[in-house]
Amino acid sequence: MARRGRVQLRRIEDKASRQVRFSKRRAGLFKKAFELALLCDAEVALLVFSPAGKLYEYSSCSIEGTYDRYQQFAGARRDVNEGSTSINSDENASIQSKLRDITAWSLQNNADESDANQLDKLEKLLTNALRDTKSKKQNKMVKGVGAEQTPVALGGRRKEVHEQEAQAVPASGVFTNLKVIAGPGPAW
Numbered sequence: 001m002a003r004r005g006r007v008q009l010r011r012i013e014d015k016a017s018r019q020v021r022f023s024k025r026r027a028g029l030f031k032k033a034f035e036l037a038l039l040c041d042a043e044v045a046l047l048v049f050s051p052a053g054k055l056y057e058y059s060s061c062s063i064e065g066t067y068d069r070y071q072q073f074a075g076a077r078r079d080v081n082e083g084s085t086s087i088n089s090d091e092n093a094s095i096q097s098k099l100r101d102i103t104a105w106s107l108q109n110n111a112d113e114s115d116a117n118q119l120d121k122l123e124k125l126l127t128n129a130l131r132d133t134k135s136k137k138q139n140k141m142v143k144g145v146g147a148e149q150t151p152v153a154l155g156g157r158r159k160e161v162h163e164q165e166a167q168a169v170p171a172s173g174v175f176t177n178l179k180v181i182a183g184p185g186p187a188w
Contacts, residue, residue, distance in 0.1 A: 022050060030058045043069070091136055098129045 012018040026048055037044040037060035045059040045066035057063055102125050 018051065026050075026056060030056075033058050034060075095129070095133060098125070098132075102126065102129065 012021055029048065030046065033044045033046045036042050043060055043066055045061075045063050046057065047063070048056045050056065059066055102122070
């Protein structure tokens with residue numbers, strides 16, 4: 001049996017073939033979304049616009065609820081970023097002040113003509129500034145990762161929704177909670 005090889009990803013010119021391919025790929029995409037929601041306990045919402053402008057949607061809960069949750073999460077990330085800018089400006093001012101002190105000291109005391117005590121003081125200043133900068137960088141990285149991974153609280157109906165989904169899929173694998181909304185959509 002000969003292998004077909006990879007399928008080239010390019011626009012299908014024949015309109016009928018394009019519609020058939022769209023229908024098959026859409027069904028596969030919805031199946032994967034359903035499996036992801038069921039197996040991984042994920043909240044999934046999927047919107048697909050056909051070339052004709054029809055809207056097809058699938059959601060493990062409700063599209064509106066998932067979208068509201070997304071908006072809250074996006075707003076929370078925006079608030080965290082805006083709050084951190086004021087902290088960043090204070091930290092930057094502190095670091096700039098230390099840098100000015102070190103620069104002023106090095107200009108006043110030529111490093112080549114300095115004695116060991118002065119060089120030790122300079123080394124301590126630089127070491128402290130480096131340590132502070134590294135710790136602030138690490139704290140920001142930890143806070144950034146924590147903010148991205150912090151989930152928004154889930155609703156109490158999670159188990160009920162998954163039981164309904166399991167009942168919604170018959171043995172044939174056809175989706176019964178798939179909605180088709182006719183009408184013109186964006187021409188993407």
